[in-house]
Amino acid sequence: MLLKTSLRSFFAHKWRLLLSLLAVVLSVAFVAGTLVFYNTATSTFDKLFASTASDLSVSKAKDEIADNGPGPVPGIPVDTQRRLAAEPGVKAAIGQVMTADATLVDPATNKVIGPTSGAPTLTGNWTDTPRNSVEITSGHAPQGADQLVLDADTAQKAHLGLGSRVRIITGADHDFTVAGIATFRTTNPGAALAFLDTPTAQRILLGTEAYTSVEVFGDGTRTDEQLKAAALADLGTGFQARTAAEQQKENSDGIGSFLDFMKYAMLGFAVLAAGVGGFLIVNTFSMLVTQRTREIGLLRAVGGSRSQVNRSVLTEGLILGVLGSTLGIGAGLGLALGLIRLMKAAGMNLDASLEITWTVPAVSYAVGVLVTLFAALVPARRASRITPMAALLDHAAPVEPGANRLRAVLGALATAVGAAALVLAASSGGSTGGLLIGLGVLTTLVGAVVLGPLLVSGLLRLLGGALPALFGPAGRLAQRNVMRNPRRTGSTAAALMIGLAVVIGASVVTSSMVSSMTDQIDGSVGADYVVDGGRSTIGQAAVDAARRTPGLDHLTEEKHVGARFTLPDGARVLDRVTAAEPGYLRDFRLPIASGSAEAAFAGDGLAIGQDFADEHHLKVGDPIAVAYGTEAGAAGQTLRVAAVVKSGNQLFDGQFLTSIDTVGKVLDVKAVPDSVLFAGAAPGTDRATVLADLQKSLADHPQLTVQDKAGYKTMIKDQVNQLLAMVYGLLGLTIVVAVLGVVNTLALSVVERTREIGLLRAIGLSRRQLRRVVRLESVVIALFGAVLGSALGLSWGVTARSVLADNGLTILTVPTGTVVAVLVGSVVIGLVAALVPAFRAARMNVLAAIASD
DSSP, X not given: OHHHHHHHHHHHTTTTTHHHHHHHHHHHHHHHHHHHHHHHHHHHHHHHHHHXXXXXXXXXXXXXXXXXXXXXXXXXXXXXHHHHHTSTTEEEEEEEOEESOOEEEETTTTEEESOSSSOOEEEEEOOOOTTOSEEEEEEOOOOSTTEEEEEHHHHHHTTOOTTOEEEEESSSEEEEEEEEEEEESSOOOSOEEEEEOHHHHIIIIISSSEEXXXXXXXXXXXOHHHHHHHHHHHHOTTEEEEEHXXXXXXXXXXXXXXXXXXXXXHHHHHHHHHHHHHHHHHHHHHHHHHHXXXXXXXXXXXXXXXXHHHHHHHHHHHHHHHHXXXXXXXXXXXXXXXXXXXXXXXXXXXXXXOOOOTHHHHHHHHHHHHHXXXXXXXXXXXXXXXXXXXXXXXXXXXXXXXXXXHHHHHHHHHHHHHHHHHHHHHHHOHHHHHHHHHHHHHHHHHHHHHXXXXXXXXXXXXXXXXXXXXXXXXXXXXXXXXXXXXXXXXXXXXXXXXXXXXXXXXHHHHHHHHHHHHHHHHHHBOOSEEEEOTTSOBOHHHHHHHHTOTTEEEEEEEEEEEEEEEOTTSOEEEEXXXXXXXXXXXXXXXXXXXXXXXXXXXXXXXXXXXHHHHHHTOOTTOEXXXXXSOSTTOEEEEEEEEEEEOSSOTTTTTOOEEEHHHHHTTSOGGGSOEEEEEEXXXXXXXXXXXXXXXXXXXTTOTTSEEEEHHHHHHHHHHHHHHHHHHHHHHHHHHHHHHHHHHHHHHHHHHHHXXXXXXXXXXXXXXXXXXXHHHHHXXXXXXHHHHHHHHHHHHHHHHHHHHXXXXXTOOSOOOOHHHHHHHHHHHHHHHHHHTXXXXXXXHTOOHHHHHHOO
């Protein structure tokens, strides 16, 4: 009987529940779509790794020191392949050369060929293995020193084909003709692939006759573990061997970190949207309970108990949650397909068949149903308190005299705790500050939501004070209508407040990040130009070309060398040394806390960071043993702390600085490629002209980026803006759900005030004035949410900047343009949200509205 009554009530008000249903659908769709996309992407890469992994991959043993610096992949002797091929149980042992250090260039356009999605460009030798990831579908395998095979996706994007020329830059330039096009057997994870014949690959990629690995395929008589044990026993030390399972796990872990970041970021915004949708559902059921007061009272009068009424409303919420979750899962599949197409456009081809595991419906229904039920709890509780007599006498919602007092106490307490946490976070910094700011954000948000209805009267008198003066009776009616039910207004505005608070907070942090980095560049960088190789190292040919540029006063080379530091307290730290020429001090002004920057670049000096010095109790003059090269034969020297660099400057934090000459005493530093070049213009020259000349000098090295300080700052700003744009895009769902909440509240409010609207029309209120009343109500609610959201967002952003001050965010910048845009945008949101409710209100039949009950 209870279910039958709930079903009748639900479908009787189905149109009034439509927007709440849509909010559930959107939130669940984001959750389901994210999970399906993640599962599909993970499954795609697992299939790729499983289908291409050899039974055993043998390579050079990992070298923790050397792995911290740039350089080619270490090779293993070619006789390793012959020894492994002779092992019992081995069907084939194939020597492989593969590196990600080379750059592909189209000589016709002088542009880099390769992925823009962050995937690597892999160059190696062509081999026929039982599990090749690609097959040649056009042309033939490379034959001779001037041919290569290119993957089909890269060839298509770069408009290359058989006979086209491709240049490979590995410190020197090597030109090839495309002899074949290879297509992935499973999927292209986004990488660009180029294959040479084996002797050519060894010569230009490794500089010696060697392999980077030997891929072993068994004949089935031995397990992978047995093959591994036999190989290591035969080869001895200096080698590592990974079974197929270990290769798959290592590869999956590598791609998994990127996919996990995407998954949890998107799920975080989905949960935010679901929380905002909860406010919409609370408002919907609260207003429906108010409109059904007499109906509920009659149900009580004929014997319905309070618990039955409570369960009836919750059952309606359950129906809404189940239906919305079901539709949301379907919409989520469409979203997942959209994300897959988006990744394909970015160069990452994923499996077209969606991977739907049991977790997708389980989590989706959990989110949709639990959020809906939780949101329906308070309205259900209010409904259960309606007495038969009160319902028969009055349509108003039951009054709870003590509710406002309790709300005021709880809201004030939460706000006070949150404010105290934010203040303590701002003065703490580090991990403690991070925990405190998390507590502060949560509690201030709760406080704002709880206190929202109590702030309505005061703030809306201020925000709506000008309405009567500007719009006459329509303005006065709008102001009073909004203030009539503070709880409803506060709940509606809270949904918008949450999304806008995150927008403002993120804007403060990113604006401060850009300002701080710009200030650090202006205060610390003396170089006029920066030549950066990005993922590529800078070869000697490029250095020589840059030095020949007319108008340059000096050119400073910077190299990164993997190192292991042994400290006076016995601790060992793996990191890398930044070795530069003494001209580095003309290009940078080091913020020295103690010691001398000049001493760090002379003799056996070393500059370390303040945080590192504090952590290990180091001071100027303390010795540090530094080992370079390889674990087996590391070149070592003892350096002394000559300077301690202040923390908080992102250009120098975490670096160990010394001179190239110092490292050159124990290491062939000339063999280490440059990572960055810094240059200064000669006095009296035009900097723009010298920049153009430097770019011309390096025109044959398109993998390098040449910028002046202004360009470098613009690049940083663009990178931050891309991050912010992604945050705004994900927050768009939250804003959409919040707008639905405003529309829903206005629409149900119009239904609730049907008789009142009819009477107003009867005494002379025109349709135009009525539409204006509804629009003004919407604008005031949106402005109220925007003001609260701006206040919260500013407090969060300012505190976050203080917490991150030690990480380089030294300057606070409040994006006034963004704040103004949010306030103006809230007016637009209010106007848009009011379109349909205002139109429906104006179309009401006056007599029918007056006669309605």
